[in-house]
Amino acid sequence: MIKYAILGFGVVGTGLAEVMAxxxxxxxxxxxxxxELGYILVRHDYPDSPWRDKLTQDFSLIENDPDVAVVAEVxxxxxxxxxxxxxxxxxxxSVVSSNKELVAVHGAELAALAREKGVSYLFEGSVGGGxxxxxxxxxxxxxxxxxxxxxxxxxxxxxxLTAMAREGQDFQTALKAAQALGYAEADPTADVEGxxxxxxxxxxxxxxxxYNIDPAAILTTGITAVAPDDLELAQSLGYAVKLLGRAARxxxxxxxxxxxxxxxxxxxxxSVNGVMNACAIRGSAVGEVVLCGPGAGSHPTASxxxxxxxxxxxxxxxxxxxxxxxxxxxxxxxxxxxxPWYVRADxxxxxxxxxxxxxxxxxxxxxxxxxxxEPMTRPxxxxxxxxxxxRAFYRVLA
Amino acid sequence: MIKYAILGFGVVGTGLAEVMAxxxxxxxxxxxxxxELGYILVRHDYPDSPWRDKLTQDFSLIENDPDVAVVAEVxxxxxxxxxxxxxxxxxxxSVVSSNKELVAVHGAELAALAREKGVSYLFEGSVGGGxxxxxxxxxxxxxxxxxxxxxxxxxxxxxxLTAMAREGQDFQTALKAAQALGYAEADPTADVEGxxxxxxxxxxxxxxxxYNIDPAAILTTGITAVAPDDLELAQSLGYAVKLLGRAARxxxxxxxxxxxxxxxxxxxxxSVNGVMNACAIRGSAVGEVVLCGPGAGSHPTASxxxxxxxxxxxxxxxxxxxxxxxxxxxxxxxxxxxxPWYVRADxxxxxxxxxxxxxxxxxxxxxxxxxxxEPMTRPxxxxxxxxxxxRAFYRVLA
Numbered sequence: 001m002i003k004y005a006i007l008g009f010g011v012v013g014t015g016l017a018e019v020m021a022x023x024x025x026x027x028x029x030x031x032x033x034x035x036e037l038g039y040i041l042v043r044h045d046y047p048d049s050p051w052r053d054k055l056t057q058d059f060s061l062i063e064n065d066p067d068v069a070v071v072a073e074v075x076x077x078x079x080x081x082x083x084x085x086x087x088x089x090x091x092x093x094s095v096v097s098s099n100k101e102l103v104a105v106h107g108a109e110l111a112a113l114a115r116e117k118g119v120s121y122l123f124e125g126s127v128g129g130g131x132x133x134x135x136x137x138x139x140x141x142x143x144x145x146x147x148x149x150x151x152x153x154x155x156x157x158x159x160x161l162t163a164m165a166r167e168g169q170d171f172q173t174a175l176k177a178a179q180a181l182g183y184a185e186a187d188p189t190a191d192v193e194g195x196x197x198x199x200x201x202x203x204x205x206x207x208x209x210x211y212n213i214d215p216a217a218i219l220t221t222g223i224t225a226v227a228p229d230d231l232e233l234a235q236s237l238g239y240a241v242k243l244l245g246r247a248a249r250x251x252x253x254x255x256x257x258x259x260x261x262x263x264x265x266x267x268x269x270x271s272v273n274g275v276m277n278a279c280a281i282r283g284s285a286v287g288e289v290v291l292c293g294p295g296a297g298s299h300p301t302a303s304x305x306x307x308x309x310x311x312x313x314x315x316x317x318x319x320x321x322x323x324x325x326x327x328x329x330x331x332x333x334x335x336x337x338x339x340p341w342y343v344r345a346d347x348x349x350x351x352x353x354x355x356x357x358x359x360x361x362x363x364x365x366x367x368x369x370x371x372x373x374e375p376m377t378r379p380x381x382x383x384x385x386x387x388x389x390x391r392a393f394y395r396v397l398a
Numbered sequence: 399m400i401k402y403a404i405l406g407f408g409v410v411g412t413g414l415a416e417v418m419a420x421x422x423x424x425x426x427x428x429x430x431x432x433x434e435l436g437y438i439l440v441r442h443d444y445p446d447s448p449w450r451d452k453l454t455q456d457f458s459l460i461e462n463d464p465d466v467a468v469v470a471e472v473x474x475x476x477x478x479x480x481x482x483x484x485x486x487x488x489x490x491x492s493v494v495s496s497n498k499e500l501v502a503v504h505g506a507e508l509a510a511l512a513r514e515k516g517v518s519y520l521f522e523g524s525v526g527g528g529x530x531x532x533x534x535x536x537x538x539x540x541x542x543x544x545x546x547x548x549x550x551x552x553x554x555x556x557x558x559l560t561a562m563a564r565e566g567q568d569f570q571t572a573l574k575a576a577q578a579l580g581y582a583e584a585d586p587t588a589d590v591e592g593x594x595x596x597x598x599x600x601x602x603x604x605x606x607x608x609y610n611i612d613p614a615a616i617l618t619t620g621i622t623a624v625a626p627d628d629l630e631l632a633q634s635l636g637y638a639v640k641l642l643g644r645a646a647r648x649x650x651x652x653x654x655x656x657x658x659x660x661x662x663x664x665x666x667x668x669s670v671n672g673v674m675n676a677c678a679i680r681g682s683a684v685g686e687v688v689l690c691g692p693g694a695g696s697h698p699t700a701s702x703x704x705x706x707x708x709x710x711x712x713x714x715x716x717x718x719x720x721x722x723x724x725x726x727x728x729x730x731x732x733x734x735x736x737x738p739w740y741v742r743a744d745x746x747x748x749x750x751x752x753x754x755x756x757x758x759x760x761x762x763x764x765x766x767x768x769x770x771x772e773p774m775t776r777p778x779x780x781x782x783x784x785x786x787x788x789r790a791f792y793r794v795l796a
Contacts, residue, residue: 023540023541023542030537132530132689135530136534139533140534143421267669270669272666285413287697289530292690303542
């Protein structure tokens with residue numbers, strides 16, 4: 001009987017124990033053999049938990065149990081999660097993880113170690129939560145040169161932007177409502193400043209382009225400055241406002257950034273609302289595919305981690321380690337990427353048209369105007385905007 | 399050096415040879431070893447083909463070459479494709495296929511034979527073309543009891559319905575335009591009558607519910623009777639018209655059908671236009687995911703088949719055979735499934751409201767009215783409709 005261990009007993013850890021128990025038979029069939037929960041690593045006691053017999057605060061029990069073949073790390077962060085992942089791999093155990101911070105920062109190192117030790121290192125749940133995303137990218141689309149990946153990679157910000165668009169709320173009001181409903185954390189910084197989306201963008205870029213990207217190097221702008229005026233004007237212009245993480249192949253490596261975007265109303269991503277996530281993948285053979293679903297949450301994320309556990313057990317003879325890329329490759333400056341831009345400015349039509357003769361400005365209820373430019377780089381845009389009182393500008397997904 | 403063979407040199411076969419050559423290095427990395435094209439089985443000579451050295455009309459050459467580990471069947475139909483697939487498996491070769499008719503009708507038999515012979519039988523390209531769909535369903539979502547799968551599974555009909563909605567064309571005009579552009583065949587029956595979508599629905603049901611479904615038993619209605627009035631009224635009511643293949647778990651097995659549906663404009667599927675396909679999967683842990691992309695075409699389908707070739711080579715020691723289910727299980731009558739319905743009728747508001755007091759009818763340019771009912775079974779709907787001159791009714795996706 002093969003055992004697995006769960007490290008962490010928070011939202012995802014609890015959900016993982018539940019999902020593994022609920023679909024035990026189906027997962028064992030997928031794994032090719034019966035699997036049993038060996039341990040759940042916790043930081044304090046849960047005497048009333050249905051899994052109280054499995055709880056331990058001592059990682060070395062897990063590390064030294066030869067029957068434990070797979071360790072699921074759902075602690076989060078780069079502290080204990082990193083140490084335990086490393087020790088588990090060194091002890092010859094496969095590691096699966098939903099920890100985007102750890103995978104983005106130390107994933108390549110852990111993957112190399114896993115290859116060396118002949119175990120699997122899988123992290124389907126680290127990007128897109130329950131959406132099947134990394135396995136499709138790496139395996140189903142193996143016949144493609146990946147040219148771009150981009151998507152709505154954070155549910156909290158998408159929930160807030162959706163509420164702002166639907167209810168006409170400002171950012172702070174929408175954030176407070178999201179917090180009250182449990183869709184945003186008490187400290188929402190990592191979500192609203194785009195840091196979470198940045199880590200996921202780094203992982204997608206790593207897998208797509210063969211370079212291991214430092215997430216700290218990815219230009220990241222969150223949604224705190226997005227104003228109700230922007231939502232209103234975007235709608236009038238035929239767009240939705242979405243926080244996109246994007247990574248595109250360039251001649252010397254790739255270009256990656258996280259920024260609010262205007263997405264055409266006819267694009268599938270414009271229909272992805274609330275806490276839903278979606279990721280588009282452009283490949284040389286397939287064209288474009290878009291994968292949508294719940295990007296976070298207890299059971300959806302557990303769904304992805306549990307699938308990885310079954311795969312790691314199934315493929316013990318042929319360990320699975322997605323390629324997170326090698327150091328090197330130039331992260332091209334995002335500013336150099338030409339695109340159409342949305343501009344919100346305070347100004348009479350003649351001033352706007354003097355600076356942007358092709359613009360078709362619309363006016364919002366506050367009297368400010370919004371328009372979309374022809375494609376240009378960011379420096380070119382800033383030069384052209386000098387003659388206007390610009391309040392905001394965002395990229396338009398072309 | 400491992401060799402693979404391609405059976406068939408039509409649209410998909412040609413694309414497959416191109417994609418395998420274009421991404422040879424990446425595919426070999428995914429497969430874990432170098433792969434080489436051994437043969438392409440053709441029905442006549444192509445003296446100018448870049449692959450002329452690989453062409454053969456003699457299947458026994460492929461069957462008897464011990465270096466050929468994988469055979470890609472992209473012939474289509476259930477004649478030669480069935481015979482060669484069977485002989486290849488019996489000769490100890492893995493078979494991959496994009497042939498939905500063969501997989502829907504003989505897939506379970508070929509899968510059993512593959513298991514017996516210890517080879518892989520994969521068919522990612524048979525449903526959704528280039529969309530990663532079957533591997534996500536079977537592997538990424540292994541931790542889910544699948545409750546429903548439904549989607550836009552045929553690009554030709556979606557192209558026609560999109561053109562009818564956008565251009566106000568009738569079915570025949572839109573079909574002719576689709577044929578002129580190569581999006582519909584000279585004999586469009588299999589597409590427009592829903593037969594192609596029916597086969598794909600059967601495969602999705604097989605993989606989701608554990609019963610092997612006879613596609614001939616799936617109630618199938620195509621789009622030939624959809625009128626411009628329906629597109630117009632649907633839009634006024636806030637819906638798009640889509641041909642959906644649906645399969646849902648029931649207490650005794652599953653329920654499966656193919657019918658035109660009204661899809662709410664806010665649903666992702668309503669944004670899937672033209673030749674694009676999309677499939678939604680509802681699972682016990684993940685909730686709902688939607689996978690979208692090109693559902694047909696040379697290179698997109700080849701993308702899926704090539705990924706299967708790499709996987710079959712990679713996992714020679716642990717053959718991959720998705721479970722197409724066992725005989726048995728009752729295919730519940732679709733008529734018993736309650737849903738809201740769209741009704742188009744010729745009648746004054748008072749007659750409509752007498753029969754459906756809660757209806758909010760809208761009127762189209764031809765003077766006919768359309769409305770959406772509360773959820774009910776099909777027999778209940780037909781009973782209620784007796785007092786009206788009903789011209790058409792379709793299910794509404796709730």
